[in-house]
Amino acid sequence: MADSQYVLEARGVIKIFGSHMALDAVDFGLRAGEVHALLGENGAGKSTLIKILTGAYQPDGGQVLVDGQAVTLDNPLHAQTHGIGTVYQEVNLLPNRSVAENLYLGHQPTRFGLVDHRRMERDARVLLTRYGLDLDPGSELGTHSVAVQQIVAIARAVQLSGKVLILDEPTASLDRNEVERLFEVIGDLKRAGLAIIFITHFLDQVFAIADRVTVLRNGRLVDTQQLDALNRTDVVRLMLGKDIAFSGATDLEPENPTTEVLLEFTGYGRRRSVHPFNLTIHKGEVIGVAGLLGSGRTEMARIMFGADPADQGTMRVNGKAATLRSTTDAIALGFGFCPEDRKAEGILGDLSVRENIVIALQGKLGWFKALNRDEQLEIAGKFGESMDIRAASLDMPVKLLSGGNQQKVILSRWLATDPAFLILDEPTRGIDVGAHAEIVRTINRLRDDGMAMVVISSELDEVVAYSSRIVVMRDREMVAELRGKNINPGVIVQAIANNPDEATL
């Protein structure tokens, strides 16, 4: 193998945690001027490999080479001096300081020993223009969108290291426009000769931007390939070692008008949150909700669940008028809600998998009808099995599980209450392909069992695959209701983009 071919290389890297082999003799090579996608299910070893390449972990075997020279990277700061910079999914910057300060923190230009703010802001403005950002460098970072913060983080990382840029799921909390914008920045950096490692769960994005792809599975290298030789199915097969059903738009669920109406929202809305909307939901129907981030999708879900009570309009459940003053009212009516932000609003991190699964059912039963430990274990075990939750024990804290398994736990929490109506907000965001398929399968199964669901998702292919009808949100308003032949990504994109001020996709 020619040494000089790679800017950054891992040769036969081994990492062992306890009795678990996290990385088993993995080879990885990164060339200058390429975007190299690193793929694998959660637990495949992506993060471990990245942490070794950035010096956060030390390998138990094998070597890391920079420009063909074997190096020992003591810590991420040391890696930075070798030209390796990293940007993480959660922006690790200071939201309450200015953009310029964030760019230059730790190496501010000084004048007479004091920070030269004027020069710093001038430099920052020049730097930001290069990244296509026209904003006031003196403004607080936290006032900008996550996408802008992400680009600032990239600018900082490139400024500090300048040879290798590692992007760890940078697009997880961005909407489509923002992703496009980020990709332009990445494209420019690539043309400037930077070597870029790109980690994501979205295959579309891999095909949109990456040149080569390396797939890991269970700590082993599966393959490194040129992307133009592969198609989507090839990549999924490499990742899973098997074909999974990625049902496309072909098997549309026909609308079933014979089932009874479960819910009727009329002029339902909340001031300063979501404009009044009308929606009728039948039993055994999945209503897909499409729209950009910030379009009012999540707000609509919270109003339907009573988390933010509606202040106008009426709701009828099984033909009877009902009001939701709180989530408890909604749960009593048989509603369930999986929130978008699993960590902040979904899981009870320090509590066990078992407690996380029974909590909503116990909440419904009240203070004094406590489920005892055996009953809790039985319920948790039942869902652990049917949802294929991968946990070493039902008594381990749920925060130690992977994102996909946490999502299955939250879904189980609601299924345990035997709901009639489930609201899922981005149920597949940021989870691995296997868990993704499992959750899509579950949605299909529940619909066939007669449950009514509202599913919010940014992944149009996915929404199209399981929805009976699709509503489109834009500017906090329900702008379209699509059914039948209109349920396809093209029509949805048009509906989302209808407003010229909005996205052009």
Next chain:
Amino acid sequence: MRRLRLDRLANPQLLALVGVLAINWLLFPSFFNVTWQDGRFFGSFIDVLNRGAPVAILAIGMTGVIATKGVDLSVGAIMAVCGAVAATMVVAGYPAPIAVIAALAVGLACGLWNGFLVAVLDIQPIVATLVLMVAGRGIAQLITEGSIVTFNDPALIFIGTGSVLGLPMAAVIAVVLMVLVTLLVRRTAIGLFIQAIGVNRAAASLAGIHSRMLLMLVYALSGLCAAIAGIVVAADIRGADANNSGLWLELDAILAVVIGGTSLLGGRFSIPMAVVGALIIQAMNTGILVSGFPPEFNLVVKAGMIILILLLQSPFAALPFKRRPAAPNKTASS
């Protein structure tokens, strides 16, 4: 039900209590000598149980508050208020049971006030309970009109100095309260809900838990416990001292809860272990007194012991004893 296993008893709190008691015994060999006199037990160890009771009672209520990621700074002041209420009422000629019920009601009301500030107005617990911590002593002084109200009602005095089966009444009250409150939270779902709120209030609310009502409950319980402790202390000295009753005891109570393994970050909690924490604190106090060290040593030695106990609980101390993690990727159901 879970079986009580021996290795469950080998936790840092009980080990620390045994350690402190053993040191007391070494310094003062007659520490465990217990004599029977006038139908009750006497001795240094019995004294630990008796003197530790007020903090233990406070800690029982404080545990619930801390488990919800809160803190109740007002319990010392509530003790003073409730002691003052009980004392002035018996002095004014009301029968002791009425005076006790009135004092408990006042404590409950104080707790509900704290709960209202925290749960409904969303004020940070440390600030919300600071209000009563400061105001409470003033209110207590208004009730006692600035003097120490002494009383001779035998029924009320019994609560502080009496004995049941030879054991001091205060300790008996603490144990009964511990058992009752533990049963209340563990045999119902209240304990699980308190933990859920402490770990993640937003998620708990979305899962349908009445977080406001539960917060009101834990602060009310803390106020009630403070009232009981206040009555016990007033009955013990046969008088209500608005200035000194329960002074700084809120800090001892918080410490007892923390020694008992409940994190100030909320979540998992144990009421019996908080009571053990209170006993550890009192065993140190008594040990230093009876072994003839000057009382000034007390604070320094206490600080050293506390650091030691907290170190024992820190995740770093646990590392050498930690069992290997179970193999990952195993399906739970298999």
